[in-house]
Amino acid sequence: MSKILVIDDERAIRNTLKEVLEYEKHEVDLAEDGPQGLEMFSANSYDIVLCDIKMAKMDGIEVLAKITEQSTDIPVVMISGHGNIDTAVEAIKKGAYDFLEKPLDLNRLLITIRNAMDKSSLITQTHVLKSKVSKMYEIVGESEAIENVKKMIDRIAPTEARVLITGANGTGKELVAHQIHEKSHRAKGPFVEVNCAAIPSELIESELFGHEKGSFTSAIKQRIGKFEQANGGTLFLDEIGDMSLSAQAKVLRALQENKITRVGSEKDIHVNVRVITATNKNIKKEIENNGFREDLYHRLSVILIHVPSLNERSDDIPLLADHFNTLICNEYGMSKKVIRKDAIKELQKIEWTGNIREFRNVLERLIILCPDEIKGNDVAAYALPVSGNNN
Numbered sequence: 424m425s426k427i428l429v430i431d432d433e434r435a436i437r438n439t440l441k442e443v444l445e446y447e448k449h450e451v452d453l454a455e456d457g458p459q460g461l462e463m464f465s466a467n468s469y470d471i472v473l474c475d476i477k478m479a480k481m482d483g484i485e486v487l488a489k490i491t492e493q494s495t496d497i498p499v500v501m502i503s504g505h506g507n508i509d510t511a512v513e514a515i516k517k518g519a520y521d522f523l524e525k526p527l528d529l530n531r532l533l534i535t536i537r538n539a540m541d542k543s544s545l546i547t548q549t550h551v552l553k554s555k556v557s558k559m560y561e562i563v564g565e566s567e568a569i570e571n572v573k574k575m576i577d578r579i580a581p582t583e584a585r586v587l588i589t590g591a592n593g594t595g596k597e598l599v600a601h602q603i604h605e606k607s608h609r610a611k612g613p614f615v616e617v618n619c620a621a622i623p624s625e626l627i628e629s630e631l632f633g634h635e636k637g638s639f640t641s642a643i644k645q646r647i648g649k650f651e652q653a654n655g656g657t658l659f660l661d662e663i664g665d666m667s668l669s670a671q672a673k674v675l676r677a678l679q680e681n682k683i684t685r686v687g688s689e690k691d692i693h694v695n696v697r698v699i700t701a702t703n704k705n706i707k708k709e710i711e712n713n714g715f716r717e718d719l720y721h722r723l724s725v726i727l728i729h730v731p732s733l734n735e736r737s738d739d740i741p742l743l744a745d746h747f748n749t750l751i752c753n754e755y756g757m758s759k760k761v762i763r764k765d766a767i768k769e770l771q772k773i774e775w776t777g778n779i780r781e782f783r784n785v786l787e788r789l790i791i792l793c794p795d796e797i798k799g800n801d802v803a804a805y806a807l808p809v810s811g812n813n814n
Contacts, residue, residue: 425470425540426450430460430486431502432478436525440473443529449536457481461489469497471539476503476510484517491518498539502527560601563746564739568731572599579726580606585678587663587723588701590730593780596701597661599730604657609697612656617649620662627670629686632677638687650683653696663723664704664715675719698723733775733782740771743779747786760790765799773806 427449429440434455441451452467454460457478464472472490476483487499498520503510511522520542521535562573579586580603588596597616604614622630629639633648649658660666666674677683678698682691700723709715733740744762752759766789775781785806789797792805 425536426452426468427471427473427536428452428454428460428463428467428469429473430454430457430478430483431473431475432456432480433475436475436502440527443532444536447533457483457486460486464490465493471536472497472499474499474501476501476514484514487514487517487519498542500535500539560598560605561746562595562598562602563742564736565742566731566736566738568736569739572728572730573602575726575728576602576606579603581608583697584725585697585723586699586726586728587706587720588699588728588730589706590701590703591732591778592703593778594730594732595779596703596730597659599728600657600659600661600699600701603699604659604697607657607697609656613653614657614659615649615653616659616661618661620665624667624670627667628673631670632673632683632685634686635688638685642687646685648683648685650677650694650696651692654694656696658696658698660698660700662702663700664702664706664709668714668716671716671719675716675722678719678722733778737771740782741767743782744770744786747783748790751783751787751790755790757790760793761796763796763798766797766802769799769802770806773802 427444429437429444429451431437431440431453432455437453437455441453444451452463452469454463457480460472460474461481474483474486474490478486483501483503487501490497490499499518500521500523501511501514501519502523502525504525514522520539523532523535562569562576564570576599586600586603588599590596600616601614604610617630619627629642629646629648631648631650633646633651634642636642636645660674673683677694681695682693684691706715706720706724710717710720744767748759748762770782770785773785777784788805789801793801
């Protein structure tokens with residue numbers, strides 16, 4: 424079942440809890456005071472901690488504080504024979520999962536432990552999912568060009584500076600945005616993405632700022648916009664160069680004043696959002712052609728990051744091939760394919776107009792069509808007719 428640490432200075436309580444919990448198939452360790460409990464907690468892995476509040480050597484609230492400093496994921500259930508509402512509230516504020524009074528109701532205790540285990544299980548699943556998401560947005564490569572991008576991310580992520588990411592289609596601008604968010608102080612907040620090119624110009628303002636019910640014909644209910652959804656986190660505006668001039672004006676106001684107004688409303692809503700943008704267009708040319716506001720450009724481009732094309736970082740192709748080989752084979756539930764050196768050389772000769780996105784598609788095709796290993800002539804047969812010409 425679960426491994427439980429009991430910290431209590433009353434031997435009778437410790438032994439009773441051990442007997443009851445072991446009968447329920449839990450593994451139980453006992454500590455007779457706070458310092459011993461903390462030592463055992465640091466040295467072992469526990470699913471739940473049961474801790475008395477009134478103890479001689481160290482108060483249980485202090486023990487709770489030190490445990491939550493080490494791990495906020497382990498549920499700590501506080502126990503007291505002198506319980507009152509103030510004590511319970513203080514314990515919960517300090518991070519306790521629950522508060523139980525002595526003499527203990529064993530049924531209540533077992534229900535609390537079961538619920539705490541359910542919470543721990545959900546936290547573990549969340550960590551696994553977050554790990555998978557982080558792997559999805561990993562930036563793979565060791566070339567000088569991509570290392571410069573990684574260094575820039577590490578330098579600017581902890582700041583609140585707005586970032587404009589440039590680069591051709593398929594280079595991985597979205598990955599850069601995700602990495603900045605994950606390495607920032609806003610990592611626990613939402614990451615909200617908007618593809619400005621995919622939303623009709625007449626709907627972009629509603630998408631970004633929301634609207635009130637009845638503000639236009641199809642507004643049958645209130646809508647919360649992306650700026651509000653991203654409050655406390657990061658808003659990523661992809662393909663910002665395709666945004667309409669009217670929407671640009673409203674985005675500029677939101678950046679200047681940290682507040683937005685829903686379509687059909689006059690009420691200001693304050694927002695706390697870090698804005699990251701990306702484009703494959705030459706924004707300075709767009710400004711010259713009156714397609715983009717210069718004042719908005721200067722607001723967005725506090726930091727500029729240019730993502731190199733795959734052709735500029737062909738030395739990374741072996742690493743990328745191995746990365747996608749693992750990823751794709753896992754997705755298909757098959758054994759990882761062998762990619763021969765002559766296949767890598769052929770892949771490095773291709774002019775990748777679609778960059779990483781195209782490269783991944785080609786590798787997926789090769790993995791599906793090649794039985795056991797991918798050879799140079801396989802690349803020539805399956806990749807080149809679609810990808811381009813040999814150099």
